[in-house]
Amino acid sequence: MTDLLQPAALAIAILADAALGEPAWLYRRVAHPVQLIGTVIAWADRRFNRESDTGGKRRQAGLAVCLCVTLGAFLSGWAIQALLLGLPDGPLWLGLLMSALIAQKSLYLHVADVAKAMELSGAEGGRIAVARIVGRDPEVLDAAGISRAAIESLAENFSDGIVAPIFWGLALGLPGMLAYKAVNTMDSMIGHKTPRHLDFGRAAARFDDLVNLPASRLSALLLILGSIAQRGAHAVAAWRAVRRDAHRHKSPNAGWPEAAMAGALGFAIAGPRRYHGVRVTDPWMNDGGRWQLNAADIRAALSLYWRACVVLGLIVLAIAAL
Structure with missing residues (x-):
């Protein structure tokens, strides 16, 4: 019975998050x-x-922490899910809790804030807004760099913040979603190549790459499908960009949604950029596309993002109906 209720709860979660986002109150x-x-x-x-x-000891300690935190999150999710499904209207309460682990609306609002800031205040306002969602040096970004950074963040976080938790929710319910969020949060907090975390955070970074692998491929497919319904977007070009460029990205996962979004809209994103004063030379996603982007291009990417979210929601609703 629990396996049958999980897709229904996830459908509720997707709808609740799309409508409410993360209520500040x-x-x-x-x-x-x-x-x-x-x-x-x-x-x-x-x-x-x-x-x-x-x-060596720090790597061992990091591996132990990674395993314990992930297992703890999984077991906590299992206990909470069992409790909620034992209540009247259990799938509703479970779905509302699951919605906290999906970031459809909040991601949209954060990226839309960048477009709005650029429209109102130009590059100066855009730098302030984009610094809230990316790690690169904002002070060296022009309008095109700000736009590319926002679109890259949108594409990558579509996979990490929406598709991945829903995928693991379908596979393992709330336990899978919480375990995934634990791994993803560990990667963001300790999975860095800094002197403090190079060894301790290695297991978290590797595990995050592993658990995001299926969602990154699925997110590319969803963006390709979403582009079919968007005027000016091109599904075939998105498919070609994914096949040509996704594997060239330094990340084993981020290149898939980035290449799909760039190819669909005719953009070139990723490429050379600066983090903490260090220039990083990465290949372009959809090399040959237009890279002088602006706020209108961020809006186009947001439109494609919502279409891909709708496709994903329809798939979950279909599974729930079956």
Whole structure:
């Protein structure tokens, strides 16, 4: 029975998130699930990532933390799901909780803020807005660089923030969603190639690559399907860009949605950029596309993003109906 109720709860979650997003009034009163996971990870980082240890010991400690946090999130999700499904209207309550682990509306709003800031204040306003969603150096970005950064973030986070938690929710229910969020949060907090986290965060970074692999491919397909319904977008060009460029990205996963979105809209994104003063020379996604982008191009990417979200929602609704 639980397996049959999970798609129904996920359908509720998708609709609730699309309508409500992340209500500020709620999260002023209660902690967001990801915030709680982050608190545990921060404690583990302080407690077990000892600078006096050798690299080998720090890798072992990081692996143990990764496994324990992931398992803890999975077991917590299993217990909460069993409790909620035992209540009247259980799928409704489960779906509302699952909606907190999907970021459709919040991602849209954050990226739309960049377009709005550029439309109102030009590149200066765009730099302030884009700095909230990307890690690259905003002060060196012109209008085209700001636009590309926002579109890249939209494409990558479509996979990480929407498709992946829904995929694992369909596969494993709330336990799968919470475990995925634990891995993804660990990667964002400790999966960096810095002196402190190069060894300790290695397991988290590798595990995050693994659990995002199916969703990244699926997200590219969803963007291709979404482009069929968007005027000016080209599904065949998106498919070609994915086949040609996705594997060239430094990430084993980010290139798939980025190449699909770039190809569908005729853009070239990724490419050379700067992080913390260091120039990173990466290949272009949809090399040969237009790279001098602007706020209108961000709006076009947002339109394609919503269409891909609708396709994903329809798939989950169809599974729930079956």
